Amino acid sequence: MFGKLKEKLKNWVSKNKEEEIVETVPTTTNKKSKSVSKPKKISPKKESKKKVAIEEPKAKEEPIITPKKSIFSKFQKTLTQEKFDNLFQELQIILLQNNVAYETVEAIEASLSKPLVGKPMKKVNLATELKTAIESLLINPPNFINQIKSSDSKPYIILFAGINGSGKTTTIAKVAHYLQKNKLSVCLAAADTFRAAAIQQLEEHAQKLNVPLIKKDYGADPAAVGFDAIKYAKKNKIDVVLIDTAGRMQNSDTLMKEIEKIARVTKPDMKIFLGESITGNDATLQAKAFNDSIGLTGIILSKADIDEKGGTALSVSHVTNKPILFLGTGQDYKDLEIFDKEKLIEKLGL
Template sequence: MKKKEIKPKKVETQEKTKKTETEDKKEEEVPEPKEEVIEEPEVKEEEVVAPEPVKSFFAKTKEIFTTKKITAEKFDDLFWQLELVLLEHNVAVGVIERIKDDLKEELVDKPLPLSVSKKVESTLKKTVLDVLTVDSLNIIDEIKKKDEPYVIACFGINGSGKTTTVAKLAHLLKRNGLTSVMAASDTFRAAAIQQLEEHGKNLDIRVIKHDYGADAAAVAYDAISHAKKHDIDVVLIDTAGRLHSNVNLMDELQKLCRVTSPDLNLFLGEAITGNDCIEQAQKFDEHVGIHGIIMTKADIDEKGGTPLSISYITKKPIFFLGVGQGYEDLEVFDKNKIIEKLAI
């Protein structure tokens, strides 16, 4: 009798299959790891707060002088505040002393009007106008009076704008019906000679030049000779920038003046340099004898004290203000505009 073959049960296989299916399902169910998103803290833009407007020169004085009666002691206590305001506006100490004396005379131990601030204002205006009142001359009229070429020499430190200002003067003369020639006596900078030549082409005005490093006085002399020969009204001499503290270089300018005998020596200084500009003008006056002043970069001078101070300290008139880079940007000096800038 044959034994029946007992087939092995497929339970284990089925169980394994079930386990595999379960594991597969679990694998399917396992969520993919999410990228961790790090949220950066929100950066708030800082609000740009506009700076408070600077109070005008006189607005500050109104805050200082509010009392109806001022004794000498009270005046001294109050004036130091006004002095700070004046110094902030590049007003020289000598001018401040003058203002102090005038205010003291008008205000101390005297019956004052109802509005002390108006009294202060009128006194300040009068003092500033007096300070700016220096004997001057009309350059155009002076040129027309002279039969021979009128010689104008321009002096100043490096970067004060001499070459550009010489071109502006040439343009001004041309507008007034006067002829001119420009002397490239800044022989220490090749670029200065090229710059003046470029201005000459633009303005259709002759430029007399020598080679780089040549004798500056010789260039100026040749320009004067050219002017005499061709009946030209004015010779404009552009000189090299000099540090006012360098005695040897300043002596070279004296030689130029001896050779050419200028009718008008002009000091050119930057209005934005404050008391440095005054010191420069004094040194140039000692060496070459300046007759007048041109303030350059006056268009970016927000304080207004330098023209006021330089004229008072040097006792020289300011003829023009440079107010830009264009040939037209040379204004005849107007002291009322200085008062406006000081907001008096």
């Protein structure tokens, strides 16, 4: 992640970094040329003694040191708003080209402008300020396991939502595996009753992971499937229920109302949006729509291992004001990376 964005940001910072270069410029000193005076004729008539005035040598002039013009010379002594706008224009293009949403770009601009505009250029550290601006966009995620174990909810219910083809079912299996590794029992709910192979796919994962699966026939009420899974978990003292739902486009009113109904019936403790890291602004728009609809708790981004741009992670967290919980980094159950804000910033190389 961040391969291309990292390179572009480093180039931008390097290009606009002030370098104070001082060179010595000696001034020209006018030295009087030595002249040979002709001997005066001595008058035989009268000798007269005259006082000869001795001229004291002039003090040697010190060389004047003047600063050499740096690449920031166009900014003179301070960075005005107009000059900042010109500086940021190039950065804006870099961010947009690397899947950072326009709304997020505007937030970065506002965050950068405050500490830079009106400040002496020699005190400006672009890399530090840019890093701070990007850090402010990302919400620190809670400790996923501690949050579940410390909750009074028994079982702890997690609802997954997203569009078609984002890897939701596989990600649910990864989360189930992660919970098992942390000594938590899991039950799966096959509430995607519309996709032809959805129930079968989740059933295969349940068998591999050796966890119970609650399902109904295709076309059944998905909210009822979730309700039955919770009932089963309570009876069997299972710690966590993971509810799979059908993929749906955020602009489908009917399907969005359906996910709202599932949320009302199951009353999940956590509502997770699953999006693809490589889809850029589309994932941001989708996450925003789902957040407006059901009120998300967190986000998981799949295919982060093949995302060279990285802007989606910045944008989705900023636009929804929700933390990224995990990054999907492959197809195996173990390929689920806990999101670490600091590590993500380190990958930018600032």
